[in-house]
Amino acid sequence: MDHPIPRLPAGGAQVWWATPTHGTDERTDLRALLDAREHTRWQRLRLPASRALYLTAHALARKVLGAHVGRPPQLLEFSAVCAHCGGPHGKPQLLAPGDWQLSLSHSGQRVAVAVARGAPLGVDVEQVTGRPDDLVETVLTEAEREALAGCPPGDRAAGFIRYWTRKESALKATGDGVMIEPVQLSVSPPDAEAELLAWRARPRPLVLPHLTDLAPGPGYRACLAVLGPPPRVTEHDASPLLLPSPVPVGAGAGAGV
Numbered sequence: 001m002d003h004p005i006p007r008l009p010a011g012g013a014q015v016w017w018a019t020p021t022h023g024t025d026e027r028t029d030l031r032a033l034l035d036a037r038e039h040t041r042w043q044r045l046r047l048p049a050s051r052a053l054y055l056t057a058h059a060l061a062r063k064v065l066g067a068h069v070g071r072p073p074q075l076l077e078f079s080a081v082c083a084h085c086g087g088p089h090g091k092p093q094l095l096a097p098g099d100w101q102l103s104l105s106h107s108g109q110r111v112a113v114a115v116a117r118g119a120p121l122g123v124d125v126e127q128v129t130g131r132p133d134d135l136v137e138t139v140l141t142e143a144e145r146e147a148l149a150g151c152p153p154g155d156r157a158a159g160f161i162r163y164w165t166r167k168e169s170a171l172k173a174t175g176d177g178v179m180i181e182p183v184q185l186s187v188s189p190p191d192a193e194a195e196l197l198a199w200r201a202r203p204r205p206l207v208l209p210h211l212t213d214l215a216p217g218p219g220y221r222a223c224l225a226v227l228g229p230p231p232r233v234t235e236h237d238a239s240p241l242l243l244p245s246p247v248p249v250g251a252g253a254g255a256g257v
Contacts, residue, residue, distance in 0.1 A: 006234070011232055013115070013231040016238040016241070020055075020111065024052040056242065057104045065096075077096075080092050080093070101121050102114070103121050105123045105222070112125045116226060120174070122169045123222065124164075139160075158190070162213075165223040166213075169225035170187075170209040172225065173209040173227050184201035185198065194212060209225035210226050211224070212225075
């Protein structure tokens with residue numbers, strides 16, 4: 001690892017930010033870090049922008065976790081078992097001692113990789129665009145819709161995305177994902193500190209997520225959810241980690257998970 005990665009203290013969580021550059025989708029040095037399953041998913045993506053986001057997120061996750069556990073990133077193994085059906089499409093879980101937790105998200109031109117130890121977590125980043133009115137009924141509670149309507153018109157798109165990222169990060173942290181509609185959760189208004197106010201879906205998690213709004217840059221909103229006590233969250237620029245480097249000797253698509 002050419003660029004040092006800060007040690008992750010107990011009770012801490014790191015969020016690493018990256019922006020794909022031109023040609024990222026074909027970077028052989030990054031592709032060499034993926035296992036067979038990841039490489040297959042990358043190949044199936046048709047748009048260069050989608051390929052670049054996927055490649056950046058997964059290569060960065062491997063570089064960060066590889067540094068933390070002291071192993072070459074291309075040799076890390078992951079499982080992705082769904083908590084609901086047992087299928088191979090759940091949250092990625094590093095198969096290594098230490099109970100390392102991982103969450104990935106990308107939107108527009110921003111990629112987020114979040115890591116912690118011992119506490120499940122979820123990160124969500126979204127680009128602020130026009131408010132998708134067809135989603136409001138399934139995302140916002142009645143009280144949240146009223147609060148959003150009270151915002152200045154120019155702030156409503158960003159306000160909706162703030163609600164969205166808070167709820168999506170919480171559902172990622174618990175592993176529920178799309179199995180629970182976001183409207184089943186209540187969170188604090190966009191202009192207030194991030195907080196999960198209510199969880200009406202059943203079954204209710206034994207430990208509710210703690211929410212922390214993040215700083216993804218202009219035009220984006222993001223949130224980190226961690227199960228348990230409030231974490232000490234630090235955010236980092238991942239650009240130095242993604243500079244072109246020689247392809248690792250003997251690297252290539254591995255056995256997959």
